Amino acid sequence: MMSPRVQLLLILAAGAIFLVVFRELGPSGYQLGLLMRTMILMIVAIGLNILIGQAGLVSLGQAAIYGLGAYVAAWLAVRHNVSFLPAIAAAILASACCGAILAYPTVRVRGAYFAVITIAFGLVFENILIEWLSVTGGSQGLIGIPRGNVFGVVLTRPIYFWVVAACLFFAFVVQYNIMHSRYGRAMRATAQSESAARALGINLAGMRTLAFVISAALAGLAGGLYAFLNLYVNYETFSFFHSVSFLLMVVLGGLGTLLGPLLGASILTYIAEALQNLREWQIFAFSVLLAAVMFVMPRGIVGSLSDLYHHTTSRARRREAEPWPNHQISVEPATLMAEHETDAALVTEGLTVRFGGLTAVDNVRLSVYAGTVHALIGPNGAGKSSLLNLISGFYQPTSGDVLFFGERVGGRQSHELARRGMARTFQNTELFGQMTVLDNVLVGFHTHYASTLTETLLRLPRFRREEFAFRERAQQLLCLVGLSDYADDEARHLPFGHQRRLEIARALALRPRLLLLDEPAAGLTHGEIEDLKRLIRLLADNEVTVILVEHHVEMVMAVSDHITVLDYGKVIAAGTVADVRDNPKVIEAYFGRGNLSLKRPDRLLPEPVEIGGAK
Amino acid sequence: MGEIVQYLLNGLTLGGIYALLALGLYIMWEASKAANFTHGDIYMLGAIVAVVLTERGLPLFVSVTASVAIAAVVGALIERFFVRPFNTEPHSIGWMLTTIAVGMMIESAATQTYGSLGRQLPSILAEKPIRLGGAGVYAQELLLPIAAVATMFGLQVFYRRTRLGRAMRAVAADRMAAGLMGIDSNLVALIAFALAAGIGALTGILIAPVLPALPTMGALTGLKAFGVAIVAGISSARGVVIVGLAYGVMEKFIEGYLSTGARDALGFSLVILALLAFPQGIFGRGEVKKV
């Protein structure tokens, strides 16, 4: 398989050749116009592909954002004689702002709720276009847009063709550069597991806003280009139906694929032209097509083809996991920052959380010393996981506070804590299942990148340097946990035990000062648990403080320096392993009374009697 | 004064439509955690099938029954073939696309066969307007809000007192546990979609004597009902009826005191604002996700 970079260059080259040949063949004005329109729609589809395919946000109002760009450009050009470049810039800016505003609700709602917001937005926009006569020209629209003029060159259709093509190439490269960068990875991460993304320091709201702004800016650019191509704009091009067709383009082509939006947009535009002959039945045929695509190719053309390709070419190679931890790989020592010099890595003061009437964590005081392994144990439902969620910012405390290396962090969001060096794993492993094993670890480095969005989009030297360095380090971390052989596999295909290892490698990518492990031994074999014990000790030796929530008593006793025992949300015992081990309160809470006042059922069974018995 | 009463009554009629359709969406959502973008078109289908059958000379009662039955079958088919296969994961969006597609198919097929001319259903309740507080209104129009409230109470009894209703609530609350009780949740979802479609068709039939039945009457109304259901917090029957009626009344007042043009722009803006203020809907229950 070619590297993605080579693929990109090949696609760009093929595209350029196609356009040159197309022009040399001397197309009719109609053909030229149709191709230009298709290219513009491709730009919208690319933007939507970033929004849905990367960030997992479904917009049913994209036509309105596209329309906003078109109307802003048209209005400036017609009413204020603004020339081409500033009008396009204003179109992009207006749409991007609108995208940022629309992104706001995604902080709180997703799925059907979000779909309704985007639908409503689209309908409001359409109505404003029709009703606000003085600005939008009402149902007639804005007519008489002058041809664009750049530095004295009039953008006649043959010249404009290349302007549109250049914009499409730009959009395509933006798409590629986003997908293959920390931003794309972070967007995919937020779509696949919000919890894990937050725990790795990703600001969900920020990432979703970014996806929305990029997608809206591209729609705005396309809208502006459309206005100067068509020379009039009218509300009919920006209706709910068009939002649906944009969605269809992206789904038909293949969500999240590089080429999908191009393919989807061209197929739909040309099919729509062909269906013109059907007249009244055009919409019917269109919707039959939509349903058929969903049935036959739910992953779209490119997605389904690449599935097929992988299916037929990749011989099922057995992957071998290496023993772990691999001691040849160094763990970066967690060094204490000077200004927070303290030997208490984490202190909780009277930490309490209530859910409804239930007090899950009740006035818990905990002191965890730097560089130690501190276990939290207790029976099911004792509040261990709730405490862990409070410490890592997933729950907000009802009262009490948390000190992290001396800093008061009670009530802070989980991504803020992650940025301060607190990493965690999850009881039911929260991997980014559809991302590769290597990408999972790379998401862990998200907060350590210094290169900005601009540097990333332009692939400037610092971006390349960082990307290279973090890839190296990610490979090393995979080596540490013995998963190098799996680097390019999707994480969801890993066996359960390996998923746990990957989750730990990903948490280590954050370079944590404090690592919270939530039942890391659950589901592991005895052998794997031995490895895990070694890894935990290795981390502690490198000054990484570890908090361990675990059921596996033997392991807890073996690796911990201190143990806190919880029951009914309260600390019932705390101290060293020896202190806790023989505490009778602990024995009763944790192991049950172990002495039932009842007898084993009689070995000889009586005849079945009524209740629940034989039918 | 007469003006206000007039807007209020007309608004309640319109709101009754939204409330009834939103109740259908609520029924479907409870059973399958998916909604149905064809619902507006089912409402339209109910009206035009009844009109066509009556025009063919069938007695009103027969054409109404047939229309509701046809809609119920269509609803069941939609669940089986366009929702169930595309609603396999919690965040699936496939069903949105497929039901939008089916909705467009129904609408364009109806336009081709029925034509774009609106026709009314005969009704003795829509012959003479009643005078009420200086306003005029057909008895037929008053049927809609009454039907919405009655359906809400009927559903309440159905959900609490009948075996099937209890099964539906069980499926809504916990599919797995429902299965362990011996409840076939796929069948329950199918029945829920049929029931919702039946109510949707009946709504179309109730309004058809006043509002001419048209192939385009469904799409926008369906979207508004969807917005109403979501704003209400789709898991509350009482909520969707209250918000539905309120939305209808609000639309009529906007039409009356501002303009018809401002109606949808303002209405949908309010939908967005309401969702920003109440992300789980006004009457919705928050779903707490455990980490």
Add this chain to the structure above:
Amino acid sequence: MTDVLLKVNDLKVAYGRIEAVRSVSMEVRRGEFVGIIGSNGAGKTSVMRAISGVKSPSAGSITFDGVEITGLPSHTVVAKGLAMVPEGRHIFGDQTVEDNLILGAYLRGGRAKTQLAADTERVLDLFPVLRARLPQAAGSLSGGEQQMLAIARGLLSRPTLLIIDELSLGLAPKILDLLFPVLTELNRAGLSILLVEQMASYALQVTHRTYVMENGGVLMHGDSETLIGDPRILDTYLGHREAS
């Protein structure tokens, strides 16, 4: 008495490409009280989900009462007389206790009303605390009461075999001391029970036979009386200490 009620043969359960259960064979004889113990993630719950039809197995067979039930959906399996009290209880929290009980008897339809009433009386006699709670929302019950309701609800389908997944989950020892005797009583009355339990000390004391699961397979099985003295069990599940 050797009549086999439930037979699981070489069962495999996978989530995606991940195998949670690799190969499990076990059986429950008529009238028997069988336990399954094992640590978190050993695959116990996956086996139960496969048996009760919540999750289809990827391979293997399950026979119940002489009929193959492999891969049947749960509502069909219940109809054959196999009831499951799932892990985490899964009561219908916003419905009343009474409604929960009625749902338990769902498959019996509207028929035999008097018998249903009598059965309801009997389960309420088993768990008298539920009687006073009948009109209350089930979600407002305490954890122990919810578990009782879940068992009572399971009993009302008149099962031949009752599966209980993680009885002790989140319950205080005091409540367990109350619940286990009821199970013993039910078993004495002729009900076959398959109990999945993390608290090995309890399970080993009440059951006839026990399967020990680890890492998706059966590590060992035998008479509970024998296993309770097995050093490996002591070591792993009873935390280095005598169970008595």
